[in-house]
Amino acid sequence: MxxxxxxxxxxxVELQNVGKAFVGRTTQRQEWAIRxxxxxxxxxxxxxxxxxSGCGKSTLLRVIAGVIAPMEGRIFIAxxxxxxxxxxxxxxxxxxxxxxxxxxxxRENVEFGLWLRSLGRAQRAERARHFLTLVGLGGxxxxxxxxMSGGMKQRxxxxxxxxxxxxxxxxxxxxxxxxAQTRRILQNEVQRLWLETRKTILYVTHDIRExxxxxxxxxxxxxxxxxxxxxxxxxxxxxxxxxxxxxxxARFRVLEAHIAGEVSKxxxxxxx
Amino acid sequence: MTLSASGLVVIIILWQLASxxxxxxxxxxxxxxxxxAAAELIEDGTLPADVAVSLFRIVVGWLIGSALSIPxxxxxxxxxxxxxxxxxxxxxxxxxxxxxLVTLFILWFGVEEQSKIALIAYAVSFIVLVNTxxxxxxxxxxxxxxxxxxxxxSRQLFLWVIAPAAAPYAFVGMRIAMTAAFVTIIGAEIxxxxxxxxxxxxxxxxxxxxxxxxxxVVTIGVLGFVADRVWVALGRRLFGRYIARSGLY
Numbered sequence: 001m002x003x004x005x006x007x008x009x010x011x012x013v014e015l016q017n018v019g020k021a022f023v024g025r026t027t028q029r030q031e032w033a034i035r036x037x038x039x040x041x042x043x044x045x046x047x048x049x050x051x052x053s054g055c056g057k058s059t060l061l062r063v064i065a066g067v068i069a070p071m072e073g074r075i076f077i078a079x080x081x082x083x084x085x086x087x088x089x090x091x092x093x094x095x096x097x098x099x100x101x102x103x104x105x106x107r108e109n110v111e112f113g114l115w116l117r118s119l120g121r122a123q124r125a126e127r128a129r130h131f132l133t134l135v136g137l138g139g140x141x142x143x144x145x146x147x148m149s150g151g152m153k154q155r156x157x158x159x160x161x162x163x164x165x166x167x168x169x170x171x172x173x174x175x176x177x178x179x180a181q182t183r184r185i186l187q188n189e190v191q192r193l194w195l196e197t198r199k200t201i202l203y204v205t206h207d208i209r210e211x212x213x214x215x216x217x218x219x220x221x222x223x224x225x226x227x228x229x230x231x232x233x234x235x236x237x238x239x240x241x242x243x244x245x246x247x248x249x250a251r252f253r254v255l256e257a258h259i260a261g262e263v264s265k266x267x268x269x270x271x272x
Numbered sequence: 273m274t275l276s277a278s279g280l281v282v283i284i285i286l287w288q289l290a291s292x293x294x295x296x297x298x299x300x301x302x303x304x305x306x307x308x309a310a311a312e313l314i315e316d317g318t319l320p321a322d323v324a325v326s327l328f329r330i331v332v333g334w335l336i337g338s339a340l341s342i343p344x345x346x347x348x349x350x351x352x353x354x355x356x357x358x359x360x361x362x363x364x365x366x367x368x369x370x371x372x373l374v375t376l377f378i379l380w381f382g383v384e385e386q387s388k389i390a391l392i393a394y395a396v397s398f399i400v401l402v403n404t405x406x407x408x409x410x411x412x413x414x415x416x417x418x419x420x421x422x423x424x425x426s427r428q429l430f431l432w433v434i435a436p437a438a439a440p441y442a443f444v445g446m447r448i449a450m451t452a453a454f455v456t457i458i459g460a461e462i463x464x465x466x467x468x469x470x471x472x473x474x475x476x477x478x479x480x481x482x483x484x485x486x487x488x489v490v491t492i493g494v495l496g497f498v499a500d501r502v503w504v505a506l507g508r509r510l511f512g513r514y515i516a517r518s519g520l521y
Contacts, residue, residue, distance in 0.1 A: 062417065065417070065421055066420075066421070067417040067420055067421065087423060089421055090421065090422075091417070091418065091421045093414050093417075093418065095412070095414050097412075098412030098413075098414035098415050099412075099414040099415055099417070099418040100415075100418075101415070101419075101433070101436070101437075102437075103436045103437075103439070103513045103514045104513075112419075112422055112432075113422035113423055116422060116423045116424055116428060117423060144513065160422070164422060164423065
């Protein structure tokens, strides 16, 4: 069966009919945040999950990361069989402040995962230096997170996630909280890193332009309350992509119409 | 610095003016009279001895109480099971004031220092425990998720993420608990003491020395002020990276 073979290749992800429900605070009934989610990602692919806010994209990513247990369905990641969270995964969160360790310097943050894996002091320092330089924080290794700007903190998160050399990188709207200029710069950074390392990247966003600039395949999600994948679009334009190209604009309009449809469906629904 | 000092100076000036004029000098000794009384008590050795006794009990009791309750607070915050098991006990004893237990503690621990120190540890522990547990509950989910994804198991998460993240709250808890330590020891020394600042302040009435009372009370305030400053400065020096910018007063 296809699932059994793809699960062995490092960097592949496969979801079959994954669902997760939470008990509603007001209704006390089970409400499905995501349901019947099925897709697969190939090794080295840049896969985007695109959807309006509140459609369960973050929940889905955390289920893949293994910090939320799915209630339905199965997830195949190389290293399947081991307890989740699976090694070989890295994650960058949307929040600028909460994921970082405030009491550690940038260098110590990056070394954390390496220290957990019992790497020697010199090796840790060397790797940390490498990844901090890679994201452009080489001169800021001694700084604490509260001494850094939003963009710097996101780059630090990326360095920290990459340091353990995962085969799959999960990114949950990583640049939603930084200013527009920094966002464009960081998007280019991510693309550069991906082209260099060719890791599998699962990237969640609500930004259509971002999805089209970065992704190879774009899974458009339905709006909440119960989200699933509406369609998967292929984005085969060569890199680097020009967002002023007419082909790009045409794809943008298609996706925009689709998303707008989903969002208005979401707004049209009466609350339970 | 001048702003902080000027408030105090104004109060002292008003106090000096009021004593003997608006209010009888017997019941409101002037600042100068209080200073003279303090000098008298320092000369005959009473004040230094009482300060040493009370301070020793406070510091030791406060340290022991904190050392015992911080781990418990961390566990309560991290484990739902531990929380459910221990919560009723904590929130029951939390409301029993240490002073109500003075006699019991003397019966259990003897009339010497142990009972006083145990009493202070008791009073201190609940404050530190609740603050520490709150600190754990306040840790953003993202931080714990990030650590788990980086590969931390439960033990590593507890020691290297939960404990440092909750540190600012434990620190503030200890700061607040210092007040309880002072309150408890003064009260205990009034009720059942034979030495200490509480004993001094209480027995001064037998000599009709209101100025001694004032000297004792002011000493307690100064001591508390200094203790708090020392703790905050020490905290910044030793645990700076854990409490910097933690948003706590």
